[in-house]
Amino acid sequence: MIGLFKVKEKQKEEAKNTNTRGGGGALVKKQSAGELRLHKDITELNLPKSCKISFPNGKNDLMNFEVTIKPDEGYYKSGKFVFTFQVSAVYPHEAPKVKCKTKVYHPNIDLEGNVCLNILREDWKPVLNINTVIYGLFHLFTEPNHEDPLNHDAAAVLRDNPKLFETNVKRAMGGGYVGEIAFPRCM
Amino acid sequence: MADLDVPQSKSRDLDKLLLRPGNLVGPDFDPGTELRDDMREYVRILVVGAGGLGCELLKDLALSGFSNLDVIDMDRIEVTNLNRQFLFRLEDVGKPKAEVAAKRVMERVSGVKIVPHFSRIEDKEIEFYNDFSIIALGLDSIEARRYINGVACGFLEYDEDDTPRRETMKPMVDGGTEGFKGHARVIVPGVTPCFECTIWLFPPQVKFPLCTLAETPRNAAHCIEYAHLIKWPEVHGGKSFDPDEPEHMKWVYDEAIKRAELFGIPGVTYSLTQGVVKNIIPAIASTNAIISAACTLETLKIVSGCSKTLANYLTYNGGEGLHTKVTEFVRDKECLVCGPGILIELDTSITLQKFIEMLEEHPKLLLSKASVKHGKNSLYMQAPPVLEEMHRPNLSKPLYDLMGRVQKDTIHVFGTALKNEEKQSSLTKLRVVFKGADGVADMDTAIGA
Incomplete structure (x- = not known):
């Protein structure tokens, strides 16, 4: 391609003198392929009424958003839980980073907001999308699971004494203590 | 010679x-x-x-x-x-x-x-x-x-x-x-x-399940990731972990050692800690x-x-x-990055709304409910309602203006396309050229010569 490179270098020299600009496109900031896929995911969301998505940084930052889940059945009915989503430029090669912003008494979510959901880590695949993740999170509230605990105490109570677990969840969501730990009201 | x-x-x-x-x-x-x-x-x-x-x-x-x-x-x-x-x-x-x-x-x-x-x-x-x-x-x-x-x-x-x-x-x-x-x-x-x-x-990176880290660590890497992913935020709250900060790395290493001792797991070293946390493969x-x-x-x-x-x-x-x-790998003909996309010629006066309606009729696209993205800027999004509302004012503006008045550029459109009588989710690249837009066309012919 040497001939071509030579012509282009010479043209560049000339262009420097006459100060012409090349075709369009260069003025627009480059988007990542991950961003494009994410935008598509977002327009195709098909969420149950109990899940809402919001964009605290406005329409120019869709890579960081929040999802609010209000379970309509199960232990967590009438609670309100906010999750933050951080999507990287390598999406969907890498799963979104999801944290639970609401402090919650839950076997699969620890008190720092880490979430144990297989598709967020070991079972993530690029064919999955934001919709599947939100459904996964929703599912954690309708069917909390004591076999994959992040909060052992909660998991042990759920396994050994579901009645007490139910009481604890109600107390936590109402803004009370479970053992030594205070929970903010989230109903 | x-x-x-x-x-x-x-x-x-x-x-x-x-x-x-x-x-x-x-x-x-x-x-x-x-x-x-x-x-x-x-x-x-x-x-x-x-x-x-x-x-x-x-x-x-x-x-x-x-x-x-x-x-x-x-x-x-x-x-x-x-x-x-x-x-x-x-x-x-x-x-x-x-x-x-x-x-x-x-x-x-x-x-x-x-x-x-x-x-x-x-x-x-x-x-x-x-x-x-x-x-x-x-x-x-x-x-x-x-x-x-x-x-x-x-x-x-x-x-x-x-x-x-x-x-x-x-x-x-x-x-x-x-x-x-x-x-x-x-x-x-x-x-x-x-x-x-x-x-x-x-291949996707190997990521350990958080609950394994929290509950049943089986090897040295599990102990390190526990210290890195669970223990660090627990102790340091909002302060984010910086892998290039030796003090942070040392802290994770010390915590990983404690964890490993608790479970009787051998093999946690400082260099392994660096390797796991920074995802380093020996060079x-x-x-x-x-x-x-x-x-x-x-x-x-x-x-x-x-x-x-x-x-x-x-x-x-x-x-x-x-x-x-x-x-010899082959190209993806529809690659959004290197593929040609579909060439569309437009008048500079066409509004975004009219453009979106046009995509529905376009024989190569048949794209309904299209969202439109130009580089980093999204021009219109059909859903969710909160985003649709934010973008709605764009609909009545000329596409030419929204794209920064360039004679030609690439945009991406996505929505539901009709392919073989079936509705499918679709994401397509378009090469938009504006008819009669002046100024920049000369340069292209110069290079082509």
Whole structure:
């Protein structure tokens, strides 16, 4: 391609003198392929009424958003839980980073907001999308699971004494203590 | 022999390749001293990354007849680099890699000019990349490769009949190593598959389930990831973990040791901690040398035509015995990054609303409920309602204005398309050209001539 490179270098020299600009496109900031896929995911969301998505940084930052889940059945009915989503430029090669912003008494979510959901880590695949993740999170509230605990105490109570677990969840969501730990009201 | 009559360069071997005709040469090969001299004068190569591969690439390119090189890297030299990043010395620790690498090669190879850029690749203007004839990649992340690939493919233009225009191609030569394994590939946008066409080649990173880390650690890596992912945020709250901060790393290491003792797990060391947390795979100097040599050779071949280029992906495995293989991957014709997309001619007066309605009727698209994205700007999103509302004011504006009044550019549209009587989710690239928009058309014909 040497001939071509030579012509282009010479043209560049000339262009420097006459100060012409090349075709369009260069003025627009480059988007990542991950961003494009994410935008598509977002327009195709098909969420149950109990899940809402919001964009605290406005329409120019869709890579960081929040999802609010209000379970309509199960232990967590009438609670309100906010999750933050951080999507990287390598999406969907890498799963979104999801944290639970609401402090919650839950076997699969620890008190720092880490979430144990297989598709967020070991079972993530690029064919999955934001919709599947939100459904996964929703599912954690309708069917909390004591076999994959992040909060052992909660998991042990759920396994050994579901009645007490139910009481604890109600107390936590109402803004009370479970053992030594205070929970903010989230109903 | 022709080489007796011409002034010899200091690289005799190179002269044997460049000054004599041959049977295995590429179609445009035109041997002679002019070729050799033009390579020095007119070819500008950007080396992306000044690490293990980057050091080798700079040295190899400088010794292969290229004199105008640039190198870009955002990192500073660390002690652990010194075993293989051979351009660096102990006293260089802490200095920018790009600057030291450029200086060392210029000291050793006379007549070579290397411009260093101590910068993130994303921080450079897009036009910066257009200045180079070829981009050589010595990177260790998919993210950075994807970025450069997007930039390089962004320069590619197509004719009305979807033929890629040769003068807009920005070839890339990509090297990568992991321990005893490596690859070298040639990417000529529009001709060979781009990075995005074959993104599926990369296996996803192994991530341990959080509950395993929290509950049932079984090996040293589990203990380290526990300290890194669970214990750190628990203790430090909002303060984020910085893998380049030795104190942070030491803290994670200490916590990992405690965890390992609790569960009776052996094998947590400081270097393993670094490896797991920063996802480091041990680098082997000779793998870098082999891969860099292959990349440099391909660069030389693309530029001079002295041989046909690699088609198009070489893998090297020096782990058990030695195995190399070349695989010819094929382009994804509908690739959103390097594919031609669909050409659409529009009036400058068309509003976004009318444009979206038009996509529904367009025979190649039949796209209903389209959302529209131009570079980083989304022009319209059909859903969710909160975003639809934010974008709604755009609908009544002319698309030409929304796209910054350029004569032509690429946009992406997505929605539901009718394919073979079936509704499918679709994401398509469009090449929009505005009829009668003035100013910029002259330049294109000048290059085409």
